Amino acid sequence: MWKMRIMLGFFAIIGLSGCSIKSVLVEISTLPASSSAANIRQISEKLKTDNSHTCNLPCPLKVENDNIYEISIDTLGYYPVLVKLDLGMALSTAVHLGTGKTSNGDWRVPLVIPLVPKKHVAPE
Amino acid sequence: MKTLKNDIMIKHKKSHLFQSFFIIAFLGLLVSGCATIISGTEQDIRVKPVDAKITIYTWDGKVFASPKIKEDTKATVHRPYSQSLLVLLEKDGYCPSYWLTYPKQNNVSLLNAIIGGAIGAGIDASTGAASEFSPSEFYLNTQETQKCGK
Numbered sequence: 170m171w172k173m174r175i176m177l178g179f180f181a182i183i184g185l186s187g188c189s190i191k192s193v194l195v196e197i198s199t200l201p202a203s204s205s206a207a208n209i210r211q212i213s214e215k216l217k218t219d220n221s222h223t224c225n226l227p228c229p230l231k232v233e234n235d236n237i238y239e240i241s242i243d244t245l246g247y248y249p250v251l252v253k254l255d256l257g258m259a260l261s262t263a264v265h266l267g268t269g270k271t272s273n274g275d276w277r278v279p280l281v282i283p284l285v286p287k288k289h290v291a292p293e
Numbered sequence: 294m295k296t297l298k299n300d301i302m303i304k305h306k307k308s309h310l311f312q313s314f315f316i317i318a319f320l321g322l323l324v325s326g327c328a329t330i331i332s333g334t335e336q337d338i339r340v341k342p343v344d345a346k347i348t349i350y351t352w353d354g355k356v357f358a359s360p361k362i363k364e365d366t367k368a369t370v371h372r373p374y375s376q377s378l379l380v381l382l383e384k385d386g387y388c389p390s391y392w393l394t395y396p397k398q399n400n401v402s403l404l405n406a407i408i409g410g411a412i413g414a415g416i417d418a419s420t421g422a423a424s425e426f427s428p429s430e431f432y433l434n435t436q437e438t439q440k441c442g443k
Contacts (some may be wrong), residue, residue, distance in 0.1 A: 200354050216394035239400045252391045258377035261396050262352045281354030283381055 191234045193259035194277040196265040199284050203244045213257035231275075232259045240282075247284040256278075295359050337367045339430040343382040347431065352379065372399070372421040390434045397427035402440045 197207055206223045212221075215235040217262040224230075232238060234256050263276035271277050340347050340362045348366060349357040357378055360368040375396045383389040399422060417423040 248389050254391050254393045258393050260396055262377045278354050285383055
């Protein structure tokens with residue numbers, strides 16, 4: 170019986186440690202590298218909030234649980250970018266790529282967004 | 294007499310335990326990598342239009358796949374190895390579209406993990422068969438180039 174209790178305790182610890190992951194640091198950059206501003210919209214259905222902020226690339230984004238992030242990037246000479254991400258996506262990728270953790274213990278992962286150049290159309 | 298009886302009972306229990314262990318291990322080996330065998334390591338995704346170009350990137354900027362879109366709008370790609378991927382769909386004259394996929398658990402692999410245990414789950418994870426693309430349909434934004442961006 171005591172063995173079973175130890176096993177249950179062990180699995181409970183593993184389970185709780187998994188639940189404690191509440192954020193992942195996503196380091197956003199573009200390919201080719203750009204220093205233009207990225208607009209980040211943070212939508213929380215749980216808290217019913219919708220906030221936006223901008224940051225100059227490359228920039229870190231703390232991706233938290235129960236939030237959806239819309240990243241839009243407008244770079245001169247390239248088509249605009251709009252991508253959506255959440256914690257599940259960031260965490261699975263961080264674990265898969267094994268890109269390490271921050272000093273706070275959060276997982277960190279790069280997100281390199283490829284830009285598509287606008288084709289120069291010659292005037293008729 | 295009582296000790297002898299106890300000894301026999303213990304031996305009997307042990308042999309039962311060994312038998313059960315070998316049966317479970319054998320069954321485990323039988324269903325090992327079940328999703329790898331049943332669903333395979335590749336998956337069909339649907340892409341429209343057929344003359345668009347699709348490129349799938351890993352988050353660190355490497356090209357994961359650049360599959361050919363067939364006439365029936367299907368394209369075959371390797372399963373995503375339990376990671377999110379960035380899908381870029383582009384076509385001349387249209388704004389490119391971006392998606393970040395979610396690595397959805399393959400149902401066959403989930404069943405295998407329950408029945409087959411660690412061996413089967415490990416094989417499915419290493420071959421990539423444990424997960425699948427979500428979404429698996431990618432349709433290009435039909436907004437014209439002129440309306441898109443600066």
